[in-house]
Amino acid sequence: MMLTGAQIFVRVLIEQGVDTMFGYPGGSVLNLYDELYKAQDQITHIMTAHEQGAAHAADGYARATGRTGVVLATSGPGATNLVTGIATAYMDSVPMVAFTGNVGTNLIGKDSFQEVYITGITMPITKHNFVVRHVEELADTMREAFRIAQTGRKGPVLVDIPKDVTSARAEYTPAPAFRPAPPSTEYDPIAVRQAAEIINRAKRPIIYFGGGTHTNGGRTYLQELIHKADIPATHTLMAAGVLSYGDPMNLGILGMHGNFTSNKAVDEADVVVAIGTRFSDRVALNTKSFAHNATIVQIDIDPAEVSKNVPVGHSVVGDAAVILSAMLPYIQPARHEEWWAQIHEWQANDFHPQDHDDRMMPHQIIGTCCELAGPDAVYVTDVGQHQMWAAQYIKHVKERGFLTSGGLGTMGFGYGAALGAQAALGRETPVVMMTGDGSFHMNMNEACTAVSYNLPVVTVIFNNQVLGMVRQWQTAFYGKRYSSTDPHRQTNYVKVAEGFGLKGYHCENLEQFKAAFAEALASHKPAWIECVINKDEKVLPMIPAGGTIEDMMMS
Numbered sequence: 001m002m003l004t005g006a007q008i009f010v011r012v013l014i015e016q017g018v019d020t021m022f023g024y025p026g027g028s029v030l031n032l033y034d035e036l037y038k039a040q041d042q043i044t045h046i047m048t049a050h051e052q053g054a055a056h057a058a059d060g061y062a063r064a065t066g067r068t069g070v071v072l073a074t075s076g077p078g079a080t081n082l083v084t085g086i087a088t089a090y091m092d093s094v095p096m097v098a099f100t101g102n103v104g105t106n107l108i109g110k111d112s113f114q115e116v117y118i119t120g121i122t123m124p125i126t127k128h129n130f131v132v133r134h135v136e137e138l139a140d141t142m143r144e145a146f147r148i149a150q151t152g153r154k155g156p157v158l159v160d161i162p163k164d165v166t167s168a169r170a171e172y173t174p175a176p177a178f179r180p181a182p183p184s185t186e187y188d189p190i191a192v193r194q195a196a197e198i199i200n201r202a203k204r205p206i207i208y209f210g211g212g213t214h215t216n217g218g219r220t221y222l223q224e225l226i227h228k229a230d231i232p233a234t235h236t237l238m239a240a241g242v243l244s245y246g247d248p249m250n251l252g253i254l255g256m257h258g259n260f261t262s263n264k265a266v267d268e269a270d271v272v273v274a275i276g277t278r279f280s281d282r283v284a285l286n287t288k289s290f291a292h293n294a295t296i297v298q299i300d301i302d303p304a305e306v307s308k309n310v311p312v313g314h315s316v317v318g319d320a321a322v323i324l325s326a327m328l329p330y331i332q333p334a335r336h337e338e339w340w341a342q343i344h345e346w347q348a349n350d351f352h353p354q355d356h357d358d359r360m361m362p363h364q365i366i367g368t369c370c371e372l373a374g375p376d377a378v379y380v381t382d383v384g385q386h387q388m389w390a391a392q393y394i395k396h397v398k399e400r401g402f403l404t405s406g407g408l409g410t411m412g413f414g415y416g417a418a419l420g421a422q423a424a425l426g427r428e429t430p431v432v433m434m435t436g437d438g439s440f441h442m443n444m445n446e447a448c449t450a451v452s453y454n455l456p457v458v459t460v461i462f463n464n465q466v467l468g469m470v471r472q473w474q475t476a477f478y479g480k481r482y483s484s485t486d487p488h489r490q491t492n493y494v495k496v497a498e499g500f501g502l503k504g505y506h507c508e509n510l511e512q513f514k515a516a517f518a519e520a521l522a523s524h525k526p527a528w529i530e531c532v533i534n535k536d537e538k539v540l541p542m543i544p545a546g547g548t549i550e551d552m553m554m555s
Contacts, residue, residue: 001171001172002169002170002171002172003169003170003171003172004031004035004135004166004167004168004169005031005132005135005138005161005165005166005167005168005169005170006031006032006034006035006166006167007035007172008135008138008139008170008172009032009035009099009138009142009161009166010032010035010036010038010039010043011139011172011174012138012139012142012143013043013070013142014039014042014043015174015175015176015177016068016142016143016146016177016178017067017177018043018068018070019042019043019044020043020044020045020046020061020070020423020424021043021044021045021046021058021070021071021072022045022046022047022048022053022054022055022057022058022061022069022070022071022072022420023045023046023047023048023051023054023071023072023073023099024047024048024050024051024054024072024073024074024078025047025074026073026074026075026076026078026101026114027074027075027101027114027163028074028075028076028078028101028102028103028114028162028163029072029073029074029075029078029099029101029161029163029166030163031163031166031167032072032099032101032161032166044423045072046419046423046449046453047449047452048416048419048446048449049445049446049448049449050081050443050445050446051071051073051077051078051079051081051082051085052081052082052084052085052412052416052443053415053416053419053443053445053446053449054071054072054073054082054085054416055071055081055082055084055085055086055088055089055096055098055416056085056088056410056412056413056414056415056416056417056420056443057069057071057416057417057419057420057423057449058070058071058085058089058096058098058420059085059088059089059094059096059413059416059417059420060380060403060416060417060418060419060420060421060424061420061421061423061424062089062094062095062096062420063092063094063400063403063417063421064378064400064403064420064421064424064425065400065424065425066095066214066215066400067095067424068095068096068097068146068149068150069089069094069095069096069097069420070096070097070098070099071085071096071097071098071099072098072099072100073098073099073100073101074100074101074114075100075101075102075103075114075115075116075118075163076113076114076115076116077114078100078101078114079100079101079102079116079118079121079160080116080118080121082098082100083121083122083125084408084410084412085098085410085416086098086122086125086126086156086158087125087408087410088405088407088408088410088413089155089156090125090126090127090155090156091405091406091407091408092211092238092405092406092407092408093153093154093155093211093212094154094155094156095149095150095154095155095156096149096155096156096157097142097145097146097149097156097157097158097159098122098126098156098157098158098159099158099159099160099161100118100158100159100160100161101160101161101162101163101166102115102118102131102160102161102162102163103115103162103163104162104163104164105133105162105164105165106164108162118158118160119131119158119160122158125156126155126156126157126158127148127149127153127155127156127157128145128148128157129157129158129159129160130144130145130157130158130159130160131160131162132159132160132161132162132165133162133165134165134168135165135168135169135170136170136171138161138165138170139172139173139175141159142159143175143178145157145158145159146178147178150178150180151180152301152302153212153301153302154215185322186318187316187317187318187322187323187326188316188317189326191314191315191316191317192316192323192326192327192330193330194314195273195297195299195314195316195327196327196330196331197330198271198295198297198313198314199229199231199271199273199297199331200229200330200331200332200334201271202231202269202270202271202336203270203336203338203339204265204268204269204270204271204336204339205229205231205232205269205270205271205272205273205336205339206231206232206233206234206251206265206266206269206271206272206273207222207225207226207231207232207233207234207272207273207275208233208234208235208236208254208266208272208273208274208275208277208283209222209233209234209235209236209239209242209243209274209275209276209277210235210236210238210239210274210275210276210277210278211236211238211239211276211277211406212275212276212277212300212301212320213239213242213275213276213320213321214238214239214242214276214399214400215319215320215321216319216320216321216322217321218242218275218276218319218320218321218324219242219243219399220321221320221321221324221325221328222242222243222275222320222324223243223247224324224328225324225327225328225331226243226249227249228328228331228333228334229331229332229333229334230333230334230335230336230340231249231273231336232249232251232265232339232340232343233249233250233251234250234251234252234253234254234258234262234265234266235250235252235253235254236253236254236255236277236280236283236406237253237255237282237391237404237406238277238404238406239276239277240253240391240394240396240401240402240404241396241397241398241399241400241401241402242399244396244397244398245394245395245396245397246395246397251265251343251347252392253391253392254266254283255280255282255283255284255285255543256282256283256285256542256543256544256545257388257391257392257539257540257541257542258283258541259350259351259392259541260346260349260350260351260541260549260552260554261343261346261347261350263541263543263549263552264346264549265343265346266290266291266294267291267292267293267548267549268293268342269291269293269294270293270294270295271294271295271296271297272291272294272295272296272297273297273299274296274297274298274299274300274312275299275300275320275324276299276300276301276320277300278300278305278308278309279308279309279310280309280406280407281309281545284309284310285543285544285545285546285547285548286546286547286548287309287310289548290310291310295313295314296310296311296312296313296314297312297313297314297315297316298312298314298315298316299315299316299318299320299323299324300315300317300320301317301318301319301320302317303317351540351541351554353393353540357509357510358509359509359533359534360507360508360509360510360513360531360532360533361510361533361537362385362386362389362393362462362533362537363389363392363393364510365460365462365510365513365531365533366389366390366393366394366434367393367395368510368513368514368517369394369432369434369460369517370394370395372514372517372518372521373430373432373458373517373521374430375397375398376398376429376430377401377429377430377431377432378400378401378402378403378421378425378429378430378431378432379394379401379402379403379431379432379433379434380402380403380404380414380417380418380421380431380432380433380434380457381402381403381404381405381413381414381433381434381435382405382411382412382413382414382415382433382434382435382436382439382440382442382443383404383405383409383410383411383413383414383439384411384436384438384439384467384468384469385436385462385464385468385469385472385537385538385539386434386435386436386439386462386468387404387434388469388539389434389462389539390402390404390434391404392539403417403418403421405417411438411439411442412439412442412443413439413443414433414434414435414439414440414443415433415435415440415443415444415446415447415450415457415459416443416446418431418432418433418457418459419446419449419450419453419455419457422455422456422457423453423455427454427455427456427524430458430521431455431456431457431458432457432458432459432460433457433458433459433460434459434460434462435459435460435461435462436461436462436463436464436467436468437461437462437463437464437465437489437491438466438467438468438487440459440461441489441491444496447497447500447501447502447526447528448500448501450502450526451500451501451502451526454525454526455526456523456524456525456526456527457526458517458520458521458526458527458529459526459527459528459529460517460529460531461493461528461529461530461531462531462533463493463530463531463532463533464532464533464534464535464537465486465489465535466482466485466486466487466535467484467485467486467487468535468537469539470485471485471486471535472538472539472542475536475538476542476544476553477544486535493506493528493530494506494528494530497527497528502525502526502527502528503520503523503525503526503527503528504527504528504529504530505519505520505527505528505529505530506530506532507529507530507531507532508532513529513531516529517529540553540554540555541553541554
């Protein structure tokens with residue numbers, strides 16, 4: 001059948017199973033929005049306050065579900081406002097397809113109104129990107145974008161569509177939706193057996209796992225390996241929830257703000273099995289000394305990650321779930337009693353925050369959230385001290401229950417991502433967004449989106465009236481010269497919340513917070529809860545950048 005490019009655009013979205021997307025209209029995409037209007041019974045379009053919020057919402061949708069997030073923006077500033085969100089998804093391997101409009105093909109390259117070379121701008125931060133020059137190419141290009149986003153190491157893809165392509169006509173032939181193929185079963189069986197042999201010989205093994213274990217049932221095989229071989233495990237920020245908080249094999253987070261036990265165990269281990277993780281500089285702070293006593297076995301789907309940051313002794317390239325399932329038959333049941341005795345000794349002397357009745361403590365606020373929101377809640381963070389407190393103290397019990405910007409560290413990520421997660425999971429799933437006053441000022445405008453679409457995200461604001469993480473570094477390393485970390489803002493969060501049309505709360509003690517949080521959850525409406533905390537509260541422990549376990553700061 002002959003259809004316009006705009007009609008083809010919507011048909012392919014439906015064909016690919018897209019039921020929710022995020023965006024902001026503009027001149028170059030008016031034809032697309034006209035067709036989306038006609039298809040609103042099949043595709044829910046959520047218009048955010050800002051295109052960056054839309055990109056983060058598509059990202060949050062994808063992280064919460066594993067499905068591909070979709071975002072649409074107009075040309076020029078609409079497209080460039082997506083860039084931070086695309087980069088965030090790229091760094092954390094999140095499947096997303098971003099569609100941008102552009103000026104007509106006859107105007108490209110002439111500095112036309114609202115024209116940018118968005119494919120050039122985003123080339124380093126996408127798995128692939130496309131410019132559709134002819135309407136006949138549109139359907140297959142879109143299908144390829146969805147395939148690339150979900151194949152292998154996942155990530156964002158951008159498709160740029162000039163306006164005249166959306167009005168031109170071409171033959172449209174329906175095609176089946178792309179369904180991610182089962183993970184490639186290709187791997188080196190000798191390398192798998194050799195990895196198992198290294199694990200079987202270990203006296204002080206530890207597993208260090210990352211976000212790559214979220215996919216294709218990796219969690220199940222990881223748990224089997226850990227319990228069969230009696231191996232303690234530690235994880236990156238991106239892998240929170242893969243192992244339950246209450247699992248005795250779970251030592252917690254590793255790296256700069258990881259606990260002493262997990263960092264010490266990696267330092268003393270004789271074998272480190274790294275699964276689905278890339279040894280980022282927030283984990284391997286000093287690459288020369290990281291796991292210096294150990295043989296490192298790296299399992300990763302991306303061969304480019306092998307020995308990229310830390311040299312490894314042995315590697316297996318492939319999907320984590322496939323490799324682990326192939327390895328399990330070669331793993332011998334084991335008990336490492338002496339190793340566990342040492343670990344328990346470290347745990348007894350690890351850093352433990354103190355409760356207080358006279359001031360709000362971050363770990364108590366987070367503990368209250370976990371207690372009241374229940375095990376099905378999804379937690380989303382911005383970036384800063386609150387993010388690290390959340391990673392340390394949320395009692396993670398499920399996969400895809402902790403959404404945060406890890407690789408890029410994007411302040412302003414949280415509200416958009418929380419709205420995307422809420423839209424994906426439905427209003428009955430509690431979504432709690434944790435933010436700091438610094439991060440929140442970057443995206444509080446998305447409150448209007450929460451209200452317009454009745455997305456009942458509960459936002460907990462850790463308000464210390466400073467840029468807390470930067471100030472913590474200035475305290476430790478810059479002689480307490482607090483340059484530009486106290487913005488002297490006088491924001492009244494309760495009044496601003498009311499101006500947006502939602503309920504705001506101000507809390508100065510834990511009892512006030514408990515009452516406010518319970519009421520906000522029960523309302524099933526979006527709400528903000530401001531928690532006043534001391535500006536000198538620190539994220540501890542902390543290993544300085546480039547440091548080792550010997551440099552860990554406990555106070």
